[in-house]
Amino acid sequence: MELEIGSILEGKVSGITKFGAFVTLPEGRSGLVHISEIAYTYVNDVKDHLQEGQEVKVKVIGVDDAGRINLSIKKAMEPPAHQGRPAAPRPVGFTGQKKAPEPVTFEDKLKQFMASSGTKLSEHHLNEKKASRRGGGGRR
Numbered sequence: 001m002e003l004e005i006g007s008i009l010e011g012k013v014s015g016i017t018k019f020g021a022f023v024t025l026p027e028g029r030s031g032l033v034h035i036s037e038i039a040y041t042y043v044n045d046v047k048d049h050l051q052e053g054q055e056v057k058v059k060v061i062g063v064d065d066a067g068r069i070n071l072s073i074k075k076a077m078e079p080p081a082h083q084g085r086p087a088a089p090r091p092v093g094f095t096g097q098k099k100a101p102e103p104v105t106f107e108d109k110l111k112q113f114m115a116s117s118g119t120k121l122s123e124h125h126l127n128e129k130k131a132s133r134r135g136g137g138g139r140r
Contacts, residue, residue: 003025003060005063006060007059007060009025010026010056012055012056013053014030016050017046021050023071025069030069031071032070032071033058033072037072037074038050
């Protein structure tokens, strides 16, 4: 029987390593479930999720040129309703619109710097003039 990518099969965990678990499939073939394909959550230790002899449902996600079968337990089940950590609250005034793209080239960055530094310098110069007119407080 030729295994098709995308097939969902029943198997039995035949060995556990620190990088995944070997699963015996029908007709005596076996494949590897990499640690990243065991669960939708972070897996630190395979033994926290699987035991030797355990029956599992797996999806064939690949067969390499050497005939090794790559399997996934998490892709054989429905994904959880929410993955990852909860979304951060949106700041007040958030519109959902994307910002203008950041400058890419050196010239663009230089133009942006020159424009912002010119504005800062002129504001600083005006503030010093105002302070000197008031009779002190400004730099000399």
